[in-house]
Amino acid sequence: MTTLLYSDPELVIALNKKVIFVNPNDLQIFKEIELPEDLYALGLKASNNLTEPSELAAEKSEEKCEQSKVSKKLKHVKIEPPSILHVKLSPDNRLCAVTTSGQKAVLLYQCRPEQAKLVSVRPLARASSVITFSPDSKVLLVTDKSGDCYKYDCENDEEEPQLLFGHFSIVYDLVWTPDSKYIVTCDRDDKIRVTNYPATHDIHGYCLGHQEFVSALAFLDEDTIISVSGDKTLRLWDFKNGRELTMLELPAPGLRLCLRATGENKLEAAVLLYQPDECIALYELTKSDTSKWLVKERQILRIPGVIVNSICFINKNLYASGIVDEHFTLRVFNVDGCESKVSGDWIKVIEEQFKTEVWKPEDVSAWFKKRFDNVSDYLERKKRRIEEKQK
Amino acid sequence: MVQEPCSISLPQKRYYRQRAHSNPIADHCFDYPAHPDNVNWQEFYPNITPDQHVEFADIGCGYGGFLVTLGEMFPDRLAIGLEIRVKVSDYVMDRIKALRTLHQGKYNNIACLRTNAMKYLPNYFRKAQLDKMFFLYPDPHFKRAKHKWRIINQALLSEYAYVLRKGGLVYTMTDVEDLHNWIVQHMEKHPLYERLTDEEEKTDPITPKLYHSSEEGTKVVRNKGDHFLAIFRRI
Numbered sequence: 328m329t330t331l332l333y334s335d336p337e338l339v340i341a342l343n344k345k346v347i348f349v350n351p352n353d354l355q356i357f358k359e360i361e362l363p364e365d366l367y368a369l370g371l372k373a374s375n376n377l378t379e380p381s382e383l384a385a386e387k388s389e390e391k392c393e394q395s396k397v398s399k400k401l402k403h404v405k406i407e408p409p410s411i412l413h414v415k416l417s418p419d420n421r422l423c424a425v426t427t428s429g430q431k432a433v434l435l436y437q438c439r440p441e442q443a444k445l446v447s448v449r450p451l452a453r454a455s456s457v458i459t460f461s462p463d464s465k466v467l468l469v470t471d472k473s474g475d476c477y478k479y480d481c482e483n484d485e486e487e488p489q490l491l492f493g494h495f496s497i498v499y500d501l502v503w504t505p506d507s508k509y510i511v512t513c514d515r516d517d518k519i520r521v522t523n524y525p526a527t528h529d530i531h532g533y534c535l536g537h538q539e540f541v542s543a544l545a546f547l548d549e550d551t552i553i554s555v556s557g558d559k560t561l562r563l564w565d566f567k568n569g570r571e572l573t574m575l576e577l578p579a580p581g582l583r584l585c586l587r588a589t590g591e592n593k594l595e596a597a598v599l600l601y602q603p604d605e606c607i608a609l610y611e612l613t614k615s616d617t618s619k620w621l622v623k624e625r626q627i628l629r630i631p632g633v634i635v636n637s638i639c640f641i642n643k644n645l646y647a648s649g650i651v652d653e654h655f656t657l658r659v660f661n662v663d664g665c666e667s668k669v670s671g672d673w674i675k676v677i678e679e680q681f682k683t684e685v686w687k688p689e690d691v692s693a694w695f696k697k698r699f700d701n702v703s704d705y706l707e708r709k710k711r712r713i714e715e716k717q718k
Numbered sequence: 719m720v721q722e723p724c725s726i727s728l729p730q731k732r733y734y735r736q737r738a739h740s741n742p743i744a745d746h747c748f749d750y751p752a753h754p755d756n757v758n759w760q761e762f763y764p765n766i767t768p769d770q771h772v773e774f775a776d777i778g779c780g781y782g783g784f785l786v787t788l789g790e791m792f793p794d795r796l797a798i799g800l801e802i803r804v805k806v807s808d809y810v811m812d813r814i815k816a817l818r819t820l821h822q823g824k825y826n827n828i829a830c831l832r833t834n835a836m837k838y839l840p841n842y843f844r845k846a847q848l849d850k851m852f853f854l855y856p857d858p859h860f861k862r863a864k865h866k867w868r869i870i871n872q873a874l875l876s877e878y879a880y881v882l883r884k885g886g887l888v889y890t891m892t893d894v895e896d897l898h899n900w901i902v903q904h905m906e907k908h909p910l911y912e913r914l915t916d917e918e919e920k921t922d923p924i925t926p927k928l929y930h931s932s933e934e935g936t937k938v939v940r941n942k943g944d945h946f947l948a949i950f951r952r953i
């Protein structure tokens with residue numbers, strides 16, 4: 328997995344074992360993090376203890392159970408090196424969180440301008456699917472493949488990760504209102520859920536309407552969120568009342584989303600699409616005098632031959648990271664019609680950083696629901712039985 | 719839908735037998751509404767009025783014995799049985815159709831829905847819509863590895879609390895003591911439920927009806943000591 332994110336003033340790029348922090352304008356490297364080889368040596372405890380108190384964790388699917396049995400056996404044979412799953416910077420820019428697979432862990436680094444210091448290594452129950460800091464940077468939330476959401480205290484490393492709530496399928500995105508009162512999550516079962524915080528046992532509501540996985544969320548203002556889904560739609564919601572405001576067809580299933588402000592009451596959204604080449608769609612979002620959001624399609628960006636995996640805006644530039652021949656590539660677009668100041672040579676320097684890393688694209692087709700029919704056969708047999716009886 | 723010719727008698731269970739445990743987590747071919755607004759309740763309750771909505775849900779209703787009782791006890795209120803197994807839910811649907819034909823004007827307040835209650839409750843019911851939920855003789859899933867299939871756990875309890883109105887009741891009954899302890903432990907830990915007092919549990923008019931399961935083979939009413947009842951209030 329790769330991560331591409333912007334946290335003023337740094338562009339953060341992560342892949343496999345390494346995180347680099349660069350100046351987005353000249354791509355000069357400020358600092359980097361290289362993952363330690365053996366997290367157990369740094370005090371990581373085996374993660375199974377973590378899940379014990381909560382059987383909710385047991386929500387994971389059967390085959391995962393099998394997998395964990397297998398990986399437990401493997402652990403005795405050889406220690407797999409950790410590999411980066413997700414990276415986030417805290418809103419106050421002082422912490423960097425990294426989740427890893429292989430040796431499943433949550434690492435917290437303290438960020439200084441020129442270096443990052445590892446401050447804690449904590450167990451992770453299952454591969455993470457999203458990580459998000461609280462608006463006050465004091466808490467890190469980690470959701471996993473089974474839909475569980477764990478809270479990691481960033482001020483007290485000793486505190487056990489705490490299970491806050493659970494979905495019944497993988498959670499693809501999580502956003503937290505700036506006032507900390509609501510956590511909004513979306514999952515593979517077409518749902519957007521609004522959970523109260525800190526009373527996370529109390530579900531505030533749902534935003535329902537999507538008909539496939541909901542892959543990404545973002546706030547437009549304090550009452551409105553935007554979502555994109557595998558059902559090829561983008562929707563706006565009054566999330567506190569669970570009301571759909573607007574829906575717009577996307578050219579293809581939506582996978583990721585990022586926003587930038589382009590003026591007062593004006594935003595631009597970039598949506599990563601599940602289709603080759605024409606894989607990024609740009610939309611203009613405008614809030615009218617009557618507080619209604621209007622959505623307009625602006626343009627489609629073509630990135631032929633690249634499997635794009637992450638996108639982010641930095642001012643007027645859109646950065647996209649992806650895979651060409653199992654290797655990392657970075658592309659920069661100016662979305663405002665002017666020249667991008669980022670030179671191709673600088674981009675090559677960044678790509679060099681990950682030259683030796685092999686990166687296989689994720690099979691996104693597995694996100695879609697698998698439908699199988701266990702009813703027709705039964706009804707057919709029933710029909711025959713009844714017909715026979717009537718003869 | 720294929721229907722048993724209904725001029726005749728009640729459907730026979732032998733045609734509707736099915737392996738006891740479906741995996742509630744795997745994908746199924748459920749057609750479910752994207753939003754409760756999209757449900758046409760008229761298809762379930764032919765006489766439903768615009769201000770009426772489902773208030774009772776029997777989760778994992780099996781062959782529907784209790785659902786029928788519920789319909790008789792509360793003729794003015796709508797009850798739904800949720801059942802994941804194809805044949806079993808089809809049996810209940812046919813049973814209700816037959817009952818409606820045999821007893822004109824009755825049993826129009828009960829219906830059965832084939833769905834996975836662990837996943838799709840918010841697709842059918844609004845926040846605070848339900849007044850009573852029943853978990854009667856749920857599959858015990860004894861093996862630890864299968865505890866995840868249990869119909870009661872922390873995350874599911876939050877979802878049930880969402881569809882239940884404040885003051886609404888959750889009825890649980892099992893003949894497996896282990897499962898009973900599990901249920902009580904989880905319900906009591908959850909901040910949105912409190913257990914009724916012994917006295918309240920005893921005097922609830924529904925209580926006496928909970929002592930027999932509609933699953934085959936367990937029809938026989940055993941002595942009360944083998945049954946574990948617990949009722950909780952949504953707070």
Ligand SMILES: C[S@@+](CC[C@H](N)C(=O)[O-])C[C@H]1O[C@@H](n2cnc3c(N)ncnc32)[C@H](O)[C@@H]1O
Pocket residue numbers: 738740742777778779780781782784800801802803806833834835836837853854855856857869930931932933
């Ligand atoms: C042991 S039976 C009990 C049936 C009935 N309540 C009774 O008292 O006889 C449990 C039932 O729950 C159903 N069930 C299990 N998981 C379910 C789910 N996730 N959604 C709906 N029904 C489910 C099973 O198919 C089974 O019919």
